[in-house]
Amino acid sequence: MESYTLRVNDQVHDVEAAPDTPLxxxxxxxxxxxxxxxxxxxxxxxxxxxxxDGSAVPSCQQPVSTVGTRSVTTIEGLSESGDHPLQExxxxxxxxxxxxxxxxxxxxxxxxxxxxxxxSDEDIDRFQSVNLCRCGTYPRxxxxxxxxxxxxxxxxx
Ligand code: FES
Ligand code: FES
Numbered sequence: 001m002e003s004y005t006l007r008v009n010d011q012v013h014d015v016e017a018a019p020d021t022p023l024x025x026x027x028x029x030x031x032x033x034x035x036x037x038x039x040x041x042x043x044x045x046x047x048x049x050x051x052x053d054g055s056a057v058p059s060c061q062q063p064v065s066t067v068g069t070r071s072v073t074t075i076e077g078l079s080e081s082g083d084h085p086l087q088e089x090x091x092x093x094x095x096x097x098x099x100x101x102x103x104x105x106x107x108x109x110x111x112x113x114x115x116x117x118x119x120s121d122e123d124i125d126r127f128q129s130v131n132l133c134r135c136g137t138y139p140r141x142x143x144x145x146x147x148x149x150x151x152x153x154x155x156x157x
Contacts, residue, residue, distance in 0.1 A: 004064055008033065009077025019065035024048045026064045027074060035075040035103050039132070046131040049104040049111075050074050056111030075103040078110060085151040086110055089144035097135035105131050109145050119149055 001016045008031060015030045022041075027033045027050070036059055039047035043061040050059045051073040078084045086106050089095070096102045105128065112127045113119070119127070124145050125138075133141070 002065065004067070006031075006064070006067055006072060007069065008072045009074060010071075015064070017064050019063060021064045022060045023050070023062040023064050023067060023072070024059035027059060027072075033074045033076050037100055037103055039100070039104075044132070045101070045104075046108060047101045047104040049107040049131070051107060051111055054111065054114060056108045073107075073110075075107060078106065084110070085148040086113075086144065089148040089151070093140050093144045093147075095137055095140040095144050097133075097137050101131060101133045101135075102137075105133065105141055109141075109148075113145070113149060113152065117149060117153060119145070121146065 002019055004015050004017065006013045006015060006026070008027065013031050015026055017026055017030065024036060024038060027036050036050055037047040038060065039045035041060050043058050046058050048059045049056050052062065052067065053070045079087060086109055090102065090106060108128060108131050116123060121142060124142050128141060
């Protein structure tokens, strides 16, 4: 076991874990942030996506020892009141079906939208293609991201 000081959702957490412990399990089991979901555990589904210094990463593939001083954001920390434009559109368009993949979908979108604020539908499909949804909610995901992007640019209200 080693000691790590992590900055998660703008709060500092001191944890003890083996160096190769995936960040996913530190978030869920040691810090209690269960919004980040375990799907495959091998980097293929992205249900476990969080932001590390603003970039979307699969937390099941990020050993806690590699996080360092970088800032981690989970779905719980994306906005103070659950009112990030992506979260608003997810609700307004009833995007979720079973919901299991959806936190990862939102975090992936939040990551790339900051670099690509005016995406085409092709961009959305390409960037989101790493996130699997077995319920097939992709059309609603695309519409939600398209509208959220406009809202983030002040063009949808
Ligand atoms: S649980 Fe991390 S990619 Fe599937
Ligand atoms: S909503 Fe069920 S897996 Fe995506």
